[in-house]
Amino acid sequence: MVAAVGYLAAAAPVRAADCAPNPPAGTPSAAAAAIEDRVVAAWLPNLQHRDGSFADYVARPSEDKRDHYGPAMLGAALVLYGLRTCRPTVTHAGLRAIDWATKHLPLRNGKLRTIVAFENVALAVAYEEASDRLAGDAVYAQVRRDWEGRLRHMRYEVYGHHRAFYNWYLVETLTVAALLRSGLHSTVPGAILTHPEAARARITNYLNTTVLQSAMFQITHFGDQEVLLLSDAPDNPPAYHEFSLALFSKSVALLGPDAETSARDVLDRMGRATWALMAPDGDVSWFGRSQEQSWTLAMAAAGLLTTSRVKGIDPPDAERLRAAAARALLRLSSPDYVSARFGLWIAPAFTSASIGAARPGLDPYAAAASYTGLTMLGLEWVAEDLNGALPTPSVGIGADEAVLGLRLGHTxxxxxxxxxxxxxxxxxxxxxxxxxxxxxxxxxxxxxxxxxxxxxxxxxxxxxxxxxxxxxxxxxxxxxxxxxxxxxxxxxxxxxxxxxxxxxxxxxxxxxxxxxxxxxxxxxxxxxxxxxxxxxxxxxxxxxxxxxxxxxxxxxxxxxxxxxxxxxxxxxxxxxxxxxxxxxxxxxxxxxxxxxxxxxxxxxxxxxxxxxxxxxxx
CATH class of the missing domain: 2.70.98 (Beta-galactosidase; Chain A, domain 5)
Structure with a gap:
């Protein structure tokens, strides 16, 4: 049963001084915020259960949950959205979802599943961004102990799996970067926060050195500029280049001075790749898994805008990245993704067909709450981005060039x-x-x-x-x-x-x-x-x-x-x-x-x- 009733105590409103002004009209931030507004209006309170979890319109009625990280991911996005817009009811809905996630680990046969990495990044990022602003909130006070306890117990789940590169490594890198900025400490044996300096050294080495070493063979050239497709080789689904761009850029932003020039150069090359590979209509995931899914566009826009603010990026490059971010959001704002019932479809196939007819065209792990949450998190990063509030530059993307020919990758x-x-x-x-x-x-x-x-x-x-x-x-x-x-x-x-x-x-x-x-x-x-x-x-x-x-x-x-x-x-x-x-x-x-x-x-x-x-x- 889905219900609007919350099981947590009523709370004091979020402080008005903390609320952000509405993004300027016609900017990428405004486009992102408008999509989020539709999603929130559709999902709350109709699609949230009493226990804080969410309904999944993608799953069959008799099907077990397609994933486990929907409450954490969508909950994190709702908390950040509610704080930005001064809507405590939304923030508290997000906190209820996070509370569910902190108490329900994804176990299989008594063992923790590696999919927990996606819950971890959502819980860590939301805490790092929101905990200070939630001080004094009664609902936060009730969920805080379990939330912080979950963070203090987080361990490395995917590092060391011996693949040259995998987008999950960046999921865990961002988790660690957010944990290190949380102000929390741990005494739990094997936990990331038990040895924070070792954790910092590990992820800085990964961003500054390991990624480039493992992906250097994928570098190609556009004129005299290097371009890097950083996806899951050897098959290179472009959706996961966009995910990697967003995760890498947010990690670099959180590390600050610890992110060296080499890491920023990787970001620069990755941003150029998105600018070059993007289809004229803004599409970034026309082939491979996660084909045409909404989160690919939101994460592309978020990664491009964050990268455009990285120290050392040339102004012309930054303008091109901002233009590509706007193009991705233009596609995400198109009728292909608009849903009167859910605010946003996670893929365009649902737009003109029943859910049952569209479902087989998606990956078996695709789910409504998790992928709506991923989309919302990317959009929230765009809505909060300083460069997202600037007018879209007049420069185009690679596909707008009169003549363009570029190879991406070497596998x-x-x-x-x-x-x-x-x-x-x-x-x-x-x-x-x-x-x-x-x-x-x-x-x-x-x-x-x-x-x-x-x-x-x-x-x-x-x-x-x-x-x-x-x-x-x-x-x-x-x-x-x-x-x-x-x-x-x-x-x-x-x-x-x-x-x-x-x-x-x-x-x-x-x-x-x-x-x-x-x-x-x-x-x-x-x-x-x-x-x-x-x-x-x-x-x-x-x-x-x-x-x-x-x-x-x-x-x-x-x-x-x-x-x-x-x-x-x-x-x-x-x-x-x-x-x-x-x-x-x-x-x-x-x-x-x-x-x-x-x-x-x-x-x-x-x-x-x-x-x-x-x-x-x-």
Missing amino acids: PGSFIVLRKGPVWMSVKQAPASKSAYSKDLRYGEGLNGLEVLRGGVWDRILPPRPKTAADEAQPAGPVVRVGRAIGRPVGHALRVVGEEIVMQVDYETTSGRRVALSRKVQYQPTACGVQLSFRAFPNEEWIYSVFFSGGVHRVGPDAVADSTQAVSARGPHVSLAPSPGSFRSGQHARLFRWRVETGHAHGAYVSFTVCASGLPTP
């Missing part, structure tokens, strides 16, 4: 973003290498993003690919059929050549047998979109799978289209056919798959063209 999961004239595209080198995602089309190789500028507005032409598992979906490809063998593309080189993208590809069966070697696939911008072309050899048939978001119809003998996207082929004996299956992504609760095929080639060039519907095809 098989690397990708290139390219802008030429009215076309922006993204091409990924290889599918996921981790077994958990190797069959997931969200990680698929090849063309995975396409936007076209029409009438001064960027239209998304290529819908984000669906979440898939096992063998339920053949790669988008193009794939090659030789006899009965299907060769799936695995890129081993990807580069910008002139004003196009060129990928060297081997085609392998699921058993690893190569049926075509070192083929050159060209991705050439056209006036309406992109043309993929390559040399075909005798006895080869080529198949390109296309996903549409709307009703599909044939357009002549060699093309198929919906209201957004038109796909055509040139080659021998082109055929078009719908494919069975149910496909969903973080953007769309229903996608329609078509196969565009050529017959046996005889040494001719084959091409597939993806265009904006209604524009002439080359």
Whole structure:
């Protein structure tokens, strides 16, 4: 049962002198605050239980909780929001959620689960930012002992897991940085606060030295400037670059002078990467896990603004970072994420479909309270940011450059973003290498993003690919059929050549047998979109799978289209056919798959063209 009734005593109002003025209209801070206002109005009191926890609209009725850190994360965001806006009822709702979290550890078979790292960072950050301002509050007085007790018992949960880099390391780094500024001490054996100087040395070394050493191989160049994609290698889902940017920047801000020039240089490179990879419409998570989720945009904006204030950042770079933050918030403010019932959808797929229909397009751990909380925390950091209250600079993002071509990363999961004239595209080198995602089309190789500028507005032409598992979906490809063998593309080189993208590809069966070697696939911008072309050899048939978001119809003998996207082929004996299956992504609760095929080639060039519907095809 959900109820507005609180079990804690009434409290004195927060001091008015502590309240922040409303952010100036038209600024990123104002945009963030407006989204938060909608979320708070929707969630409180309707979606909070008597015990302080929250309802989860994503989970099935019979499903156990999808995560455990929703009360801590959303509670932390509500406390900070309530203090900033002088709304004690919101602050106290957040404190009730935090009280639940401090008393309910995420255990499995009697052992603490590593997911506790996300509870820890929420509880530590909220305490560090809010404890002084909560002095004298009666509700805080009731929850304080358990809250501080939980903080004093926190241990390292993920450090030392022997991965070169993982975003969870930065989750724990920010936890430690916040604990060190909390004013608390501990005598609990093994707790972080029992040896604060050792903890400080550990995280400063990690930020100042270890991150760069472990990620240096991912550095690429945009002109004479270095760019660093800091995601979970080797597959590089861009959502986790944005999460890493936010966590790294907040940690550096909390460490102050202990964060050396090397750490600030890493931030500078990471900020440039976000500025460069961001799609024209502000999207930062069109492929990979956490695809299109709301928190990716909020964390991108928060990380960019915090980085723009870092000592040593050149003013032109700072302006570009602020412009990118505003673009991310513009997307998050769009109808794709607006929910009349919940204030904000955690992914656009819920906007035009039932919750049950949209759910399969999300990761199994995605949950309403935790991801709304992550989004709210990022937005609150933006609302409080001094640079967020400044007008948006007139400079653009990387996708606004007339010509842009940049590779991000050096692993098989690397990708290139390219802008030429009215076309922006993204091409990924290889599918996921981790077994958990190797069959997931969200990680698929090849063309995975396409936007076209029409009438001064960027239209998304290529819908984000669906979440898939096992063998339920053949790669988008193009794939090659030789006899009965299907060769799936695995890129081993990807580069910008002139004003196009060129990928060297081997085609392998699921058993690893190569049926075509070192083929050159060209991705050439056209006036309406992109043309993929390559040399075909005798006895080869080529198949390109296309996903549409709307009703599909044939357009002549060699093309198929919906209201957004038109796909055509040139080659021998082109055929078009719908494919069975149910496909969903973080953007769309229903996608329609078509196969565009050529017959046996005889040494001719084959091409597939993806265009904006209604524009002439080359």
